[in-house]
Amino acid sequence: MSSPVPDVERxxxxxxxxxxxxxxxxxxxxxxxxxxxxxxxxWAWNLMWAATGGAFAALPPVQGLLYGVWLVPxxxxxxxxxxxxxxxxxxxxxxxxxxxxxxxxxxxxxxxGVVQGVAPELVFALRGYRRPGLLTAMLAAAATxxxxxxxxxxxxxxxxSTSWKWLYLATLVTSAVLVAxxxxxxxxxxxxxxxxxxxxxxxxxx
Amino acid sequence: xxxxxxxxxxxxxxxxxRTAWALxxxxxxxxxxxxxxxxxxxxxxxxxxxxxxxxxxxxxxxxAGEVQVDGLPAAAARDxxxxxxxxxDAFLVLSRAGEDVAFGPQNRGLPPDQVEERVASAxxxxxxxxxxxxxxxxxxxxxxxxxxxxGVLALAPGLLLLDEPTSMLDPDGAxxxxxxxxxxxxxxxxxxxxxxxxxxxxxxxxxRVVVLTPDGVAADGxxxxxxxxxxxxxxxxxxxxxxxxxxxxxxxxxxxLLTATSVTYRHPGGTVxxxxxxxxxxxxxxxxxxxxxxxxxxxxxAHLLGGLVAPTSGAxxxxxxxxxxxxxxxxxxxxxxxxxAGRIGSVFQNPEHAFLTGSVREELAVGPRAVHPHRTDLSxxxxxxxxxxxxxxxxxxxPFTLSGGEQRRxxxxxxLATAPQLLLLDEPTFGQDPTTWRELVSLALDLxxxxxxxxxxxxxxxxxxxxxxxxxxxxxxxxxAP
Amino acid sequence: xxxxxxxxxxxxxxxxxxxxxxxxLAPAAALGFANVVTLDPVTPVLTLxxxxxxxxxxxxxxxxxxxxxxxxxxAAATLxxxxxxxxxxxxxxxxxxxxxxxxxxxxxAVALPGLLAFATIDxxxxxxxxxxxxxxxxxxxxxxxxxxxxxxxxxxDWRHQALAARARGVTPRGPVARLRDVGRxxxxxxxxxxxxxxxxxxxxxxxxxxxARRATARxxxxxxxxxxxxxxxxxxxxVVTAMSIALGAWQPFFG
Numbered sequence: 001m002s003s004p005v006p007d008v009e010r011x012x013x014x015x016x017x018x019x020x021x022x023x024x025x026x027x028x029x030x031x032x033x034x035x036x037x038x039x040x041x042x043w044a045w046n047l048m049w050a051a052t053g054g055a056f057a058a059l060p061p062v063q064g065l066l067y068g069v070w071l072v073p074x075x076x077x078x079x080x081x082x083x084x085x086x087x088x089x090x091x092x093x094x095x096x097x098x099x100x101x102x103x104x105x106x107x108x109x110x111x112x113g114v115v116q117g118v119a120p121e122l123v124f125a126l127r128g129y130r131r132p133g134l135l136t137a138m139l140a141a142a143a144t145x146x147x148x149x150x151x152x153x154x155x156x157x158x159x160x161s162t163s164w165k166w167l168y169l170a171t172l173v174t175s176a177v178l179v180a181x182x183x184x185x186x187x188x189x190x191x192x193x194x195x196x197x198x199x200x201x202x203x204x205x206x
Numbered sequence: 207x208x209x210x211x212x213x214x215x216x217x218x219x220x221x222x223x224r225t226a227w228a229l230x231x232x233x234x235x236x237x238x239x240x241x242x243x244x245x246x247x248x249x250x251x252x253x254x255x256x257x258x259x260x261x262x263x264x265x266x267x268x269x270a271g272e273v274q275v276d277g278l279p280a281a282a283a284r285d286x287x288x289x290x291x292x293x294x295d296a297f298l299v300l301s302r303a304g305e306d307v308a309f310g311p312q313n314r315g316l317p318p319d320q321v322e323e324r325v326a327s328a329x330x331x332x333x334x335x336x337x338x339x340x341x342x343x344x345x346x347x348x349x350x351x352x353x354x355x356x357g358v359l360a361l362a363p364g365l366l367l368l369d370e371p372t373s374m375l376d377p378d379g380a381x382x383x384x385x386x387x388x389x390x391x392x393x394x395x396x397x398x399x400x401x402x403x404x405x406x407x408x409x410x411x412x413x414r415v416v417v418l419t420p421d422g423v424a425a426d427g428x429x430x431x432x433x434x435x436x437x438x439x440x441x442x443x444x445x446x447x448x449x450x451x452x453x454x455x456x457x458x459x460x461x462x463l464l465t466a467t468s469v470t471y472r473h474p475g476g477t478v479x480x481x482x483x484x485x486x487x488x489x490x491x492x493x494x495x496x497x498x499x500x501x502x503x504x505x506x507x508a509h510l511l512g513g514l515v516a517p518t519s520g521a522x523x524x525x526x527x528x529x530x531x532x533x534x535x536x537x538x539x540x541x542x543x544x545x546x547a548g549r550i551g552s553v554f555q556n557p558e559h560a561f562l563t564g565s566v567r568e569e570l571a572v573g574p575r576a577v578h579p580h581r582t583d584l585s586x587x588x589x590x591x592x593x594x595x596x597x598x599x600x601x602x603x604x605p606f607t608l609s610g611g612e613q614r615r616x617x618x619x620x621x622l623a624t625a626p627q628l629l630l631l632d633e634p635t636f637g638q639d640p641t642t643w644r645e646l647v648s649l650a651l652d653l654x655x656x657x658x659x660x661x662x663x664x665x666x667x668x669x670x671x672x673x674x675x676x677x678x679x680x681x682x683x684x685x686x687a688p
Numbered sequence: 689x690x691x692x693x694x695x696x697x698x699x700x701x702x703x704x705x706x707x708x709x710x711x712x713l714a715p716a717a718a719l720g721f722a723n724v725v726t727l728d729p730v731t732p733v734l735t736l737x738x739x740x741x742x743x744x745x746x747x748x749x750x751x752x753x754x755x756x757x758x759x760x761x762x763a764a765a766t767l768x769x770x771x772x773x774x775x776x777x778x779x780x781x782x783x784x785x786x787x788x789x790x791x792x793x794x795x796x797a798v799a800l801p802g803l804l805a806f807a808t809i810d811x812x813x814x815x816x817x818x819x820x821x822x823x824x825x826x827x828x829x830x831x832x833x834x835x836x837x838x839x840x841x842x843x844x845d846w847r848h849q850a851l852a853a854r855a856r857g858v859t860p861r862g863p864v865a866r867l868r869d870v871g872r873x874x875x876x877x878x879x880x881x882x883x884x885x886x887x888x889x890x891x892x893x894x895x896x897x898x899x900a901r902r903a904t905a906r907x908x909x910x911x912x913x914x915x916x917x918x919x920x921x922x923x924x925x926x927v928v929t930a931m932s933i934a935l936g937a938w939q940p941f942f943g
Contacts, residue, residue: 032835194875287894
């Protein structure tokens with residue numbers, strides 16, 4: 001049924017029921033699917049990462065700049081689905097899936113997933129899970145970046161000098177905020193414009 | 207299991223975030239054990255009505271009137287209803303056949319021995335050809351749909367709702383699923399409501415036809431009388447639309463444009479060839495149809511011919527007519543994208559895969575801008591295409607918000623925007639109304655008469671008969687005919 | 689990437705592979721933890737010796753083993769180089785191979801047990817275990833499992849989207865265009881993914897997914913062997929740590 005102006009744009013005129021109290025099936029499946037979709041993207045991204053690894057070996061902190069991509073699923077899920085636990089669920093599922101598919105990081109990936117889920121979840125919780133704006137997204141991404149940084153410093157780089165560590169922090173958090181914060185927010189806005197988010201009850205309060 | 211009755215009175219539904227009602231004033235009563243075919247143009251609300259009967263409508267929307275199954279509101283009677291949809295891959299959950307069929311009964315909390323019995327009888331009812339431990343990934347599309355049907359039958363529903371159950375299957379697969387449904391319904395006596403496009407194949411299984419429009423039920427009765435009703439014109443009830451007589455433009459095909467010589471393609475890491483030693487020619491002013499069952503390699507062949515993928519062995523070569531310029535290589539897969547788009551256009555099975563921008567107008571401008579980066583007067587081309595494919599009123603809309611038919615027209619228009627001489631279409635008539643279908647036939651023939659070469663991958667034998675000058679039949683990657 | 693839910697066909701049946709998935713992950717977690725907390729070279733070497741000698745029990749055929757683990761070895765090698773160059777020697781900026789090697793072998797010891805355990809675990813079994821043993825709500829567990837089924841389709845969608853862009857004449861050139869291209873592709877994939885997910889959710893509800901009662905035909909069992917595997921993992925982790933302390937090598941990184 002076509003209309004001169006897609007009536008998705010006139011949504012604000014329509015009276016909306018508030019979201020039902022519990023997680024709906026569609027929200028669960030969409031959150032998990034966001035994780036799966038990024039699993040696909042990461043597989044393609046990993047190929048590129050492996051290629052650039054050689055060039056960056058001399059200055060590993062700079063690799064932190066590309067890091068932000070891995071932090072997107074949790075933040076994006078929180079922005080799109082807007083339920084308590086969405087960020088945590090998405091990040092954890094993404095990590096478990098990558099481990100099941102044979103990621104060399106196995107259980108370590110799951111630990112990262114949990115941290116990358118808890119960090120944004122805390123930020124969204126502090127905001128009361130209300131309509132997250134750009135600032136919330138950036139803060140959530142920064143928190144996720146800091147959490148991952150902590151894990152990286154413990155696991156890979158415990159012997160680095162303080163100055164290396166600060167450089168890594170700067171690049172990682174910048175990448176996180178830009179890619180996983182601003183990027184996720186832009187993605188969410190673009191998704192809303194396509195109309196696919198209409199099926200998600202908690203996402204409708206615009 | 208007793209067959210269920212459905213009673214719909216004054217039903218209307220407005221989906222959340224939309225201001226227009228999907229359906230209004232629907233009055234319909236289905237008696238227990240009745241078999242009903244539900245028809246209507248695209249967007250007439252058929253899927254919405256089925257979901258309403260299944261009690262699965264999004265509660266965030268607005269509802270008017272009532273839908274009752276066996277005297278209860280549909281949402282309360284959900285365990286009396288089984289719903290099967292067109293895509294088995296958006297239905298199956300577990301990795302082994304028997305486990306997946308058990309999913310529904312387990313969710314209902316049935317004890318394990320009853321679950322086992324239901325699974326066994328459901329698999330038998332659909333004639334599932336493998337043992338229950340068979341991995342789902344090893345099944346063909348038709349077998350997966352039959353497995354999905356078993357999953358629905360295992361719920362022992364009094365009301366069986368089918369939303370285009372065979373539309374994604376090839377004709378043979380569709381026939382098998384249809385037969386399974388017919389047998390199952392005869393054995394259990396459950397009430398049946400089917401929405402489908404291939405109407406003629408379903409008429410033997412139903413005793414009643416209903417035509418639905420967004421403003422309510424337009425026609426209701428036995429197939430013959432409904433076929434005479436004006437509302438049936440938007441549906442496939444009267445068979446394929448009559449096409450205006452067209453003089454055959456040329457008795458001989460024009461110069462060859464693209465030749466595939468013994469092309470073979472195997473996916474990286476794959477164990478079998480998707481396409482094996484296929485030879486064919488696409489010529490100007492002619493339409494080549496590629497047919498074959500699902501999985502026979504038709505789409506892969508289209509990708510090879512479209513210069514999108516390099517063959518594992520063999521060659522796809524463009525003739526000088528197609529090259530038309532200073533390209534050194536005659537193999538399309540070696541061309542730069544912008545050289546390719548100006549010569550060969552590809553329209554994909556899922557139009558959404560090709561959308562690159564946020565507005566229809568922008569979408570049409572992408573191709574021309576890529577092919578001629580220095581031209582600034584693209585609006586003429588874009589406007590002409592908007593008019594030609596009836597998209598002018600949607601020029602500023604986000605492509606993803608368009609209806610299925612509109613999206614398909616847009617993807618065709620976008621491919622035509624770069625004026626390619628060779629056009630490849632993958633299942634262009636999938637799920638289309640008679641009106642759009644007729645348009646697609648005219649479009650193909652117009653392009654052919656204007657000198658283009660077309661390659662059409664299709665299951666739609668009616669479309670093939672209407673447009674094709676030659677047919678290539680594939681099976682398991684090989685040419686079977688001619 | 690073809691069949692994410694299928695385990696290697698040649699996976700052997702050993703006491704380990706028959707154990708509950710969680711009982712296979714627990715020892716990996718214990719060993720991983722024991723290696724994370726220390727920066728000495730002895731603990732990881734001992735751990736790897738234990739893991740190496742336990743390889744037959746894990747049940748993976750040699751080719752599968754090589755294929756799964758080589759990226760980890762590559763990562764450890766990279767880490768060796770990186771940390772050798774990054775460790776500032778007092779006074780002079782010379783490289784310290786000892787530090788590089790220690791962190792590399794520590795990485796192996798932390799990650800390898802978990803990698804091996806996961807290589808033997810099937811997605812459905814894991815979901816059953818997580819729902820039944822860890823009491824994660826069933827809707828989330830099986831909802832994720834259902835979403836996992838979409839992965840091969842989404843992979844195909846991703847590929848088709850790339851082909852379609854080429855067919856339209858689009859080749860991104862330069863970093864900005866490439867970035868926009870990635871963003872556009874991710875958006876397109878997410879739209880397709882959410883559409884598929886929405887349809888899947890309707891199907892799941894139609895099959896009673898949101899019902900209150902649920903019975904399971906695939907009980908995830910926890911036997912005494914599973915407790916043994918779990919306890920054994922902690923015991924080995926403890927022993928390795930104790931040996932390292934006894935040799936005076938143990939060096940807690942937070943110390």
